Amino acid sequence: MGQKIxxxxxxxxxxxxxxxxxxxxxxxxxxxxxxxxxxxxxxxxLKMGRVAxxxxxxxxxxxxxxxxxxQFELVGDFISEEPYGMGLPEDDSKLRDAVNFALQDxxxxxxxxxxxxxxxxxxxxxxxxxxxxxxxxx
Amino acid sequence: xxxFWMEKKWVQLSLLLSLVLLAVYYWGWVFDFGYKFDWSVLFxxxxxxxxxxxxxxxxxxxxxxxxxxxxxxxxxxxxxxVGLGRVSQFKPVxxxxxxxxxxxxxxxxxxxxxxWYFAFPSALPDAAREWVFQLGxxxxxxxxxxxxxxxxxxxxxxxxxxxxxxxxxGLSTYTASFMAEVIRAGLQSIPKGLLEAAYSSGLTYxxxxxxxxxxxxxxxxIPPLGSEFLNNMKNSSLAMFVGITELAWCxxxxxxxxxxxxxxxTAASVLYLSLSLGISAVLNAVNIRLRIGGNGRSFGERLVNxxxxxxxxxxxxxxxxxxxxxxxxxxxxxxxxxxxxxxARAALNKTVSSSWxxxxxxxxxxxxxxxxxxxxxxxxxxxxxxxxxxxxxFKLMLYWRFPSDDPSDVLAxxxxxxxxxxxxxxxxxxxxxxxxxxxxxxTSRNLLWKVPSVVYIEVIRGxxxxxxxxxxxxxxxxxxxxxxxxxxxxTIALTVFTGAYLGEIVRAGIENLPPGQLEAAYSTGLSYxxxxxxxxxxxxLKQMIPPIVGQFIxxxxxxxxxxxxxxxxxxxxxxxxxxxxMIYPIELYTAAAFLYFICCYAMSQYARILEQRLSPEKSRLxx
Numbered sequence: 035m036g037q038k039i040x041x042x043x044x045x046x047x048x049x050x051x052x053x054x055x056x057x058x059x060x061x062x063x064x065x066x067x068x069x070x071x072x073x074x075x076x077x078x079x080l081k082m083g084r085v086a087x088x089x090x091x092x093x094x095x096x097x098x099x100x101x102x103x104x105q106f107e108l109v110g111d112f113i114s115e116e117p118y119g120m121g122l123p124e125d126d127s128k129l130r131d132a133v134n135f136a137l138q139d140x141x142x143x144x145x146x147x148x149x150x151x152x153x154x155x156x157x158x159x160x161x162x163x164x165x166x167x168x169x170x171x172x
Numbered sequence: 173x174x175x176f177w178m179e180k181k182w183v184q185l186s187l188l189l190s191l192v193l194l195a196v197y198y199w200g201w202v203f204d205f206g207y208k209f210d211w212s213v214l215f216x217x218x219x220x221x222x223x224x225x226x227x228x229x230x231x232x233x234x235x236x237x238x239x240x241x242x243x244x245x246x247x248x249x250x251x252x253x254v255g256l257g258r259v260s261q262f263k264p265v266x267x268x269x270x271x272x273x274x275x276x277x278x279x280x281x282x283x284x285x286x287x288w289y290f291a292f293p294s295a296l297p298d299a300a301r302e303w304v305f306q307l308g309x310x311x312x313x314x315x316x317x318x319x320x321x322x323x324x325x326x327x328x329x330x331x332x333x334x335x336x337x338x339x340x341x342g343l344s345t346y347t348a349s350f351m352a353e354v355i356r357a358g359l360q361s362i363p364k365g366l367l368e369a370a371y372s373s374g375l376t377y378x379x380x381x382x383x384x385x386x387x388x389x390x391x392x393x394i395p396p397l398g399s400e401f402l403n404n405m406k407n408s409s410l411a412m413f414v415g416i417t418e419l420a421w422c423x424x425x426x427x428x429x430x431x432x433x434x435x436x437x438t439a440a441s442v443l444y445l446s447l448s449l450g451i452s453a454v455l456n457a458v459n460i461r462l463r464i465g466g467n468g469r470s471f472g473e474r475l476v477n478x479x480x481x482x483x484x485x486x487x488x489x490x491x492x493x494x495x496x497x498x499x500x501x502x503x504x505x506x507x508x509x510x511x512x513x514x515x516a517r518a519a520l521n522k523t524v525s526s527s528w529x530x531x532x533x534x535x536x537x538x539x540x541x542x543x544x545x546x547x548x549x550x551x552x553x554x555x556x557x558x559x560x561x562x563x564x565x566f567k568l569m570l571y572w573r574f575p576s577d578d579p580s581d582v583l584a585x586x587x588x589x590x591x592x593x594x595x596x597x598x599x600x601x602x603x604x605x606x607x608x609x610x611x612x613x614x615t616s617r618n619l620l621w622k623v624p625s626v627v628y629i630e631v632i633r634g635x636x637x638x639x640x641x642x643x644x645x646x647x648x649x650x651x652x653x654x655x656x657x658x659x660x661x662x663t664i665a666l667t668v669f670t671g672a673y674l675g676e677i678v679r680a681g682i683e684n685l686p687p688g689q690l691e692a693a694y695s696t697g698l699s700y701x702x703x704x705x706x707x708x709x710x711x712x713l714k715q716m717i718p719p720i721v722g723q724f725i726x727x728x729x730x731x732x733x734x735x736x737x738x739x740x741x742x743x744x745x746x747x748x749x750x751x752x753x754m755i756y757p758i759e760l761y762t763a764a765a766f767l768y769f770i771c772c773y774a775m776s777q778y779a780r781i782l783e784q785r786l787s788p789e790k791s792r793l794x795x
Contacts, residue, residue, distance in 0.1 A: 038305075043421065044425050064329065070413075072747075078751070078754075079290070083293075084293070
């Protein structure tokens with residue numbers, strides 16, 4: 035509150051942070067959110083101190099925080115719950131079912147967590163504890 | 173037979189109308205775009221986000237107008253100072269002005285803006301940087317308290333902070349360099365005999381400047397200055413890269429939120445066009461008013477005089493008593509003035525004039541001293557550059573990843589400066605036939621060719637290049653159903669954009685020829701094609717070569733805008749490298765600016781040599 039925050043223009047992060055600031059009572063919520071075109075611009079603004087924070091998808095933030103080890107970290111709770119989805123062609127039920135069941139099988143026999151720990155585990159620069167579970171469909 | 177009918181205006185008009193109706197019918201009802209148009213997105217409050225996007229775009233227009241006005245005023249003052257410096261006799265001032273103009277004209281505006289916003293703050297001391305970052309004021313702070321109730325809410329919520337200041341700084345320094353050249357050319361267009369007569373009558377430099385030079389050159393300066401103002405308005409679209417929510421930014425916002433790119437781009441183009449046409453209308457009115465000659469009968473003259481006449485009459489009527497009082501006071505003072513001064517007055521004059529000489533000398537010394545100090549500091553800064561950062565990445569900046577076997581890299585991984593050169597060369601060669609036909613169509617009397625050419629040239633020239641890029645990027649895949657790599661989208665957009673400007677250059681070249689050439693050609697029985705091919709175009713093209721080289725320089729600088737699509741040209745390469753290396757933004761941006769500068773400066777020197785060689789009798793710097 036009261037400080038400037040960077041986002042990328044036209045993303046849901048921009049809307050979410052503005053709504054959050056409005057609900058927290060920051061009356062300058064419109065002026066304090068600066069919307070850039072690309073991630074590289076947001077990151078540069080953060081590095082030079084123009085903004086106090088940068089809000090976007092956590093995976094993107096993890097990547098940039100790992101680049102400059104020790105300088106930046108992810109703080110606070112998730113502002114919004116927006117899991118990534120895979121885009122598939124419309125009306126292609128077979129492909130959709132194949133993808134869904136493959137993911138479920140991976141979760142059921144543990145391959146999912148192995149791959150997850152390979153990239154986001156405690157030994158990696160992108161450490162991020164797993165907080166979700168995949169819903170199993172019959 | 174056909175030629176007889178085609179010469180009649182009503183035949184041309186009806187043919188044009190039927191073609192337009194046919195096109196509208198085909199594109200509207202028959203062709204399947206595969207895209208659902210949804211114009212209501214501009215006029216209703218969006219349910220998902222609760223925002224009215226039409227109003228958002230109007231707020232964007234507000235920002236564009238405020239940004240262009242403020243930067244134009246600053247650019248004019250700076251441009252006048254630098255323009256006067258360019259004709260000064262004092263060599264350090266002349267060199268400084270020349271260096272300023274050459275540097276800021278030959279680097280792209282995008283690189284300058286990115287430099288001011290991302291690289292410059294790291295050069296400031298910490299306290300200054302903190303102060304600059306927390307700046308923020310609105311219209312309410314500029315007006316006294318009792319007036320702030322007059323501000324409508326959409327003006328009151330505008331906040332001017334660091335982003336706005338960098339955008340204004342970048343835009344005004346860029347436009348000022350162009351305006352300085354325009355002013356210099358106007359000042360130098362005064363016949364030498366006038367100045368000699370003025371000096372030999374005993375007028376001082378400041379009297380000559382204020383009473384002879386400025387009023388006469390005013391008439392020559394105003395038209396090109398107006399077109400620079402128009403360019404400034406179009407360049408303000410680049411402020412979206414530093415976070416200003418002006419019109420191009422708003423159209424992108426609407427597109428991202430609602431995925432209705434076509435509607436958003438149309439709305440933004442219509443708004444930009446209306447701004448451009450409005451400014452052009454004002455310019456034309458000013459030109460008509462300033463023009464010597466003309467018998468007051470043409471349509472433009474009647475319109476402008478019809479509007480201005482009553483206004484100036486009422487103004488002079490209202491100020492009549494004031495003017496009468498002032499006139500009487502001046503006459504009275506003139507009567508009281510004696511020819512010779514009293515001894516005390518004469519002594520005072522003498523001390524003032526001799527101390528004035530010392531004052532000027534002192535100012536010159538101070539000027540040289542401060543310039544030397546600034547140069548010294550800049551030199552120290554450059555010496556302490558991390559040169560290895562630049563040298564390690566120089567090859568990347570020049571040609572990125574060429575040769576590359578990666579199938580996802582377009583054109584074998586070419587990027588950086590070589591991609592910029594490639595895009596500019598492709599754009600100028602492919603746009604040359606386009607511009608030729610547009611220019612020929614513009615000068616023809618047949619409405620069937622004239623109207624489409626005029627529409628094409630005016631619509632493209634009225635929009636900033638960013639909008640043309642967005643149009644090509646959104647529209648071509650919808651139209652052709654194919655996926656186009658961003659490199660080709662950017663190059664097509666550049667080609668279409670250059671074609672319109674080349675059309676205007678061709679038109680100017682053709683219209684500058686003596687009309688006797690055309691008449692002689694027709695009266696000896698040559699057809700239109702033969703006349704154009706053998707008589708008109710060879711001469712016109714010779715005249716057009718310097719402006720075409722100037723256009724090539726402009727296109728080369730405009731390739732930096734392909735950054736918005738993600739094309740790996742020099743500006744994008746610099747941003748990527750800056751992201752990778754992170755701690756040396758100034759070195760990287762300066763290196764990129766230097767590369768652009770070398771190429772553009774070399775080309776502009778070539779244009780100057782060409783111009784001198786082609787028409788030595790009137791070699792004057794092209795504007």
